[in-house]
Amino acid sequence: MTLPIKRIAESTVRRLSMYLRYLEGLDGLGQQTASSDELAQLCGTTPAQVRKDLSFFGSFGKRGLGYPVHGLTERLREILGLSHAWQVVIVGAGKIGSALAEYRGFRQRGFQVVGVYDKNPEKIGRPWGDATVRDMLALAHDVKEKHVDIAVIAIPADDAQEVVDQIVAAGIRAILSFAPTSLHVPPHIAVKTVNMAMELEGLSFALTNRGE
Amino acid sequence: MTLPIKRIAESTVRRLSMYLRYLEGLDGLGQQTASSDELAQLCGTTPAQVRKDLSFFGSFGKRGLGYPVHGLTERLREILGLSHAWQVVIVGAGKIGSALAEYRGFRQRGFQVVGVYDKNPEKIGRPWGDATVRDMLALAHDVKEKHVDIAVIAIPADDAQEVVDQIVAAGIRAILSFAPTSLHVPPHIAVKTVNMAMELEGLSFALTNRGE
DNA sequence: ATAAGTTTGTGAAGAATTTCACAAGCCTCC
DNA sequence: GGAGGCTTGTGAAATTCTTCACAAACTTAT
Numbered sequence: 283m284t285l286p287i288k289r290i291a292e293s294t295v296r297r298l299s300m301y302l303r304y305l306e307g308l309d310g311l312g313q314q315t316a317s318s319d320e321l322a323q324l325c326g327t328t329p330a331q332v333r334k335d336l337s338f339f340g341s342f343g344k345r346g347l348g349y350p351v352h353g354l355t356e357r358l359r360e361i362l363g364l365s366h367a368w369q370v371v372i373v374g375a376g377k378i379g380s381a382l383a384e385y386r387g388f389r390q391r392g393f394q395v396v397g398v399y400d401k402n403p404e405k406i407g408r409p410w411g412d413a414t415v416r417d418m419l420a421l422a423h424d425v426k427e428k429h430v431d432i433a434v435i436a437i438p439a440d441d442a443q444e445v446v447d448q449i450v451a452a453g454i455r456a457i458l459s460f461a462p463t464s465l466h467v468p469p470h471i472a473v474k475t476v477n478m479a480m481e482l483e484g485l486s487f488a489l490t491n492r493g494e
Numbered sequence: 495m496t497l498p499i500k501r502i503a504e505s506t507v508r509r510l511s512m513y514l515r516y517l518e519g520l521d522g523l524g525q526q527t528a529s530s531d532e533l534a535q536l537c538g539t540t541p542a543q544v545r546k547d548l549s550f551f552g553s554f555g556k557r558g559l560g561y562p563v564h565g566l567t568e569r570l571r572e573i574l575g576l577s578h579a580w581q582v583v584i585v586g587a588g589k590i591g592s593a594l595a596e597y598r599g600f601r602q603r604g605f606q607v608v609g610v611y612d613k614n615p616e617k618i619g620r621p622w623g624d625a626t627v628r629d630m631l632a633l634a635h636d637v638k639e640k641h642v643d644i645a646v647i648a649i650p651a652d653d654a655q656e657v658v659d660q661i662v663a664a665g666i667r668a669i670l671s672f673a674p675t676s677l678h679v680p681p682h683i684a685v686k687t688v689n690m691a692m693e694l695e696g697l698s699f700a701l702t703n704r705g706e
Numbered sequence: 707a708t709a710a711g712t713t714t715g716t717g718a719a720g721a722a723t724t725t726c727a728c729a730a731g732c733c734t735c736c
Numbered sequence: 737g738g739a740g741g742c743t744t745g746t747g748a749a750a751t752t753c754t755t756c757a758c759a760a761a762c763t764t765a766t
Binding site: 290292295296298299300302303324325326361362363364366368377378380381382384385387388391392393431432455456457458462463464465466470472474476477478479480481482483484485486487488489490491492 | 502512515536537573574575576578580589592593594596597599600603604605643644674675676678682684686688689690691692693694695696697698700702703
């Protein structure tokens with residue numbers, strides 16, 4: 283694939299993901315082409331932004347016509363690394379972990395949940411979706427053994443760093459955390475944090491300081 | 495309160511929220527002061543960034559000493575609008591909505607869940623946390639009646655825009671959406687979207703294009 | 707074949723955000 | 737009370753990200 287020469291901004295990657303979602307929709311509808319303007323309106327951005335984002339990876343459109351919907355869909359899947367099937371473990375068999383397991387888009391998009399872990403003896407051994415909840419003590423070993431790519435952390439903030447240290451040592455390379463805390467990891471590990479409190483407080487701030 | 499003259503960047507607000515979380519922790523431990531350097535290390539940012547962020551709102555520290563932990567905590571709560579109790583409704587009584595309802599930090603931080611809504615007749619009328627699931631048809635009316643501030647949208651993407659239109663018309667001012675779609679709202683409405691697929695795809699991209 | 711009408715791809719300009727660097731201020735110790 | 741050692745607050749510089757604007761290229765219509 284065309285190697286990105288420049289570092290790609292996180293905001294660009296997020297938009298690529300959004301373009302992909304809407305292109306899949308258009309593809310399902312049988313639409314042949316889409317202009318940067320159409321994509322921009324669907325995604326709530328600007329046509330120039332769409333073209334710039336895509337231009338980092340190559341030249342996919344035809345002038346006067348737009349982008350080929352199906353071709354660009356496939357191309358974006360490659361760029362985002364979604365041709366590949368990723369191995370995922372979920373750490374924490376609570377409500378959030380449970381909601382995640384039920385999330386359809388998960389497997390649909392090539393993220394295979396190969397294990398669920400918890401340290402609560404009450405939960406260990408219980409069937410849980412396709413898997414069985416396993417003892418957290420086995421986590422590091424399993425991550426190494428099964429070459430797990432991504433760990434989803436859905437446990438309390440206080441326990442998060444310890445677990446992260448273990449699985450980083452075991453060779454994991456990417457982490458999606460729902461723990462409301464900042465995680466310390468070596469620079470080559472990719473981390474995303476979803477922090478609901480932060481989002482709510484962002485809204486609270488907007489409501490408080492709006493309109494001036 | 496000191497009015498922010500300049501528009502405050504979203505990234506700044508997110509960091510304020512993080513500073514607050516750690517300051518609360520330090521306050522609980524009885525620590526009197528914290529330097530920008532200490533806060534930066536806790537939050538994974540830089541001292542200069544901490545000082546710049548805070549300086550938008552005033553001058554809270556003492557040179558040579560740092561910031562007063564308790565005072566700054568209170569000040570940040572005000573700035574973020576957390577002195578106020580916000581009225582929240584949750585739309586969608588599925589797994590995500592359920593995980594949200596159980597989320598402790600919710601009420602703890604002044605977000606009062608005053609209603610849960612679903613359009614599925616099977617769910618309507620069921621007790622659910624402190625509340626009872628109500629018919630979605632009552633949503634717009636209730637939002638207007640009870641002066642609800644924030645709606646959390648935890649329903650499928652296809653239904654999201656329609657619901658958003660209704661509650662915007664009913665006078666809601668802020669929306670936190672878990673629907674994987676972009677929402678169209680008037681400019682004075684604050685919207686945050688949490689999109690798990692997008693986060694996972696960001697990780698997939700990082701894993702695919704790392705190290706060059 | 708030509709003209710008219712679109713739409714891409716992209717340097718360059720502009721805006722926003724982060725980092726730098728240092729004067730000014732405060733504390734502590736002697 | 738003066739000296740030394742920290743730490744803040746902040747303009748300015750650097751960097752990053754977005755928007756602009758237009759030549760080039762393609763389609764369609766006649």
